[in-house]
């Protein structure tokens with residue numbers, strides 16, 4: 018009944034007897050509750066999100082639906098363990114293309130231990146978090162569902178991108194010619210249908226930004242924007258990409274104590290600028306002008 022999620026792109030993964038999330042056939046995503054304060058923080062967040070009247074209805078749709086907790090057999094063979102039961106946000110896609118972008122220059126919350134802060138500071142400094150205000154934690158793009166081929170760059174490569182290369186990766190994420198040749202200029206041919214349009218990724222991020230400009234309830238440290246779309250249907254000429262933004266990972270959410278979450282807001286603004294640039298770059302001869310580097314992998 019429980020399976021390892023095929024489309025998970027970051028975080029702890031349930032393979033090789035490791036503790037990680039599981040899914041079922043009914044659209045549920047079971048995230049193991051880490052048995053330190055991270056598990057309780059994530060439950061506290063979802064519980065408070067569900068009941069807090071200050072969270073506007075239009076913003077709730079950016080979070081996976083929370084269906085409580087349940088003890089299920091854990092992926093590491095340790096027997097019944099408590100899991101968060103969340104909506105599996107990719108379950109309605111035939112072959113979802115997914116990108117996880119961890120937002121904010123700083124990924125530790127004020128209550129973290131000295132050793133955890135030190136570990137995060139190192140990762141933030143060595144990744145694009147400090148320079149860009151976000152880092153791409155993982156990405157998987159289905160290039161052909163017929164032979165199950167995918168484009169899935171290494172996580173270390175993705176996390177350490179300079180600005181030009183981040184633009185290149187975002188461009189490739191919405192290009193039709195990813196499979197053909199690693200060095201080919203991305204054509205960005207799906208940019209307008211995935212990033213653009215009245216219900217595209219950019220509009221969704223802008224709606225979230227509006228809320229982050231005023232909300233003083235939560236500080237979202239180490240939280241990710243998950244971008245999902247159905248590439249296969251675009252390849253076949255459909256005009257609908259099913260592009261959605263979801264926020265995931267609330268193990269480090271802190272009380273905002275009445276202050277704006279400038280860390281998340283800054284990272285979100287930076288991501289919005291990158292996506293706007295990809296969208297606005299004029300395409301000449303089918304080639305996207307924001308192509309920047311030849312040596313990515």
Ligand SMILES: O=P(O)(O)O[C@@H]1[C@@H](OP(=O)(O)O)[C@H](OP(=O)(O)O)[C@H](O)[C@H](OP(=O)(O)O)[C@H]1OP(=O)(O)O
Nearest residue numbers: 027028029055117119140154155172239241266268
């Ligand atoms: O253990 P690591 O080094 O893989 O770090 C995990 C991160 O992996 P990454 O830095 O992307 O390679 C991982 O990052 P992603 O979710 O993969 O972006 C989380 O930050 C995870 O922390 P938590 O479960 O949210 O508290 C991190 O786990 P903890 O180190 O906090 O347990």
Ligand SMILES: Nc1ncnc2c1ncn2[C@@H]1O[C@H](COP(=O)(O)OP(=O)(O)O)[C@@H](O)[C@H]1O
Nearest residue numbers: 025026027028029046081103104105106117266
């Ligand atoms: N509700 C969900 N539905 C589908 N996939 C999810 C969901 N939540 C997380 N994921 C997948 O799992 C990955 C890691 O999730 P995350 O909550 O960040 O775990 P961790 O705390 O281990 O870092 C995400 O990048 C995404 O691919």
